[in-house]
Amino acid sequence: MDKKKVVVPLVCHGHSRPVVDLFYSPVTPDGYFLISASKDSSPMLRNGETGDWIGTFEGHKGAVWSCCLDSNALRAASGSADFTAKLWDALTGDELHSFEHKHIVRACAFSEDTKLLLTGGMEKVLRIFDLNHPEAPPREVDNSPGSIRTVAWLHSDQTILSSCTDIGGVRLWDVRSAKIVRTLDTKSPVTSAEVSQDGRYITTADGCTVKFWDANHFGLVKSYTMPCTVESASLEPKLGNKFVAGGEDMWVRLFDFHTGEEIACNKGHHGPVHCVRFSPLGDSYASGSEDGTIRIWQTQPTTGSDESEALPANGPSAKIKVVAEDVVHKIEGFHIASNVVDEDKGDKPSM
Incomplete structure (x- = not known):
């Protein structure tokens, strides 16, 4: 009997x-990298391919x-419930500044x-911080209609995109005037907003819908109803012919961009999927879940007989498979978190 193709x-x-x-990150001379945010208070950096x-x-x-991560993957940034955004050296792990x-900060x-x-x-x-002068007060745009859930830059840093946690729509701000110039209307709050690698599309997830917008003329290009409430969606960056979505039913689904047809439905997470992202080469995509794991899926399925099979990647508690010299080079300056802070509440923790 033929083996079933699974991811x-x-x-x-x-x-x-x-x-x-x-x-x-984009592809750099050293490859590309994946950074993850978690309620455990400790962002992690990984090799994006492995x-x-x-x-x-x-x-x-x-x-x-x-x-x-910045475009060269030399610096990282993170936003936290501790009322700070931090800038990091992605080579050493050192904190460069705390805003x-x-x-x-969402x-x-x-x-x-x-x-x-x-x-x-x-x-x-x-808030817009000048990283060449991190001590300087930021430029502030303070008339958002609701608490901010997502932000992004587009149009060569001339436009800012934002969505809110409590009201629908995506707002597009002119950086020079600090005013909203366009609103992309959605019925539900937008939980994920991504500008495509080529700058052509804005991909949004709201409620049970994934939408694709023209990033230059702002018209609605595609809208697809998903099998469940989705929290995140991402467009394949090279050909733009597929997209991935994940949400409350714990499945990670791959779809055809042109037709909305489901191509793959990947089982593995043991909790709702909070975030999905395509790698910059488009040959894989990552998902992060309530279960505390990240899973990296190949866009093209492999042949296997057990859908529950999974391959471990190196983690702080996993056996390191690379040679010692590589480990020293990669994690020099970094430290494994010794105390995990259980803090995901809105109150600022005491110092």
């Missing part, structure tokens, strides 16, 4: 709480809701030229 994921352990955000753990960024005192806020994003860091959160304020 066998790499399973990345290490987080002790739900994984709530994932971000892939899932092998590189290091853990230590310093937050609350749940980390958002994370990102104080007055409430939970989202952060490096500008395309990597000179600016954008943050947003429960304060209903967008």
Whole structure:
């Protein structure tokens, strides 16, 4: 009997709480990298292709809701429930700066030229920090209609995208005037908003719907109803012919962009899927879940006989498979988190 084609994921352990955000770097001379945010307060950096753990960024005192890498994967940023956004050296793991806020930071994003860091959160304020002068007060855009859930840059850093936790729609802000120039209407709050690698599309997830918008003219290009409430969606970056979505039913689904037809339905997570992202080469995609794991799935299925089979990737508690010299080179300056802070509440923890 023919073996059934299934996608066998790499399973990345290490987080002790739900994984709530994932971000892939572009391809660099050293490959590409994956950073994850978790309610355990410790963002982790991994090899984007193999899932092998590189290091853990230590310093937050609350749940980390958002994370990102700059275009060269030399610096990382994270936003947390401890009322800070932090800038990190992605080579050593050192904290470069901590940007104080007055409430939970839910989202952060490096500008395309990597000179600016954008943050947003429960304060209903967008802040733009100059990374060449991190001590300087940020530029503030303070008329968001609701608490900010997602942020992104587009149009060569001339436009900012944001969505809110409590009301529908995506707002597009002109950076120079700090005013909303367009709103993309959705029925439900947008929980995921991604600008495609080529800058053509904005991919959003709201309720049971995944939508694709023209990033230049802002018209609705595609809208597909999903089998469940989805929390995140991501468009394949090379050909743009597939997208992946994940949500409350614990499945990670791959779809045809042109028709909305389901191509694959991947089983493996043991809790709702909070975030999905395609790798920059489009040959794999990652998912983060309430179960505390990250799973990396190949876009093209392999042949296997057991759908529950999974391959482990290196984690802080896993056996390291690379040679000792490689480990020293990769994790120099990084530290494994010794104390995990159980903090995902809205109250700022005492210092």
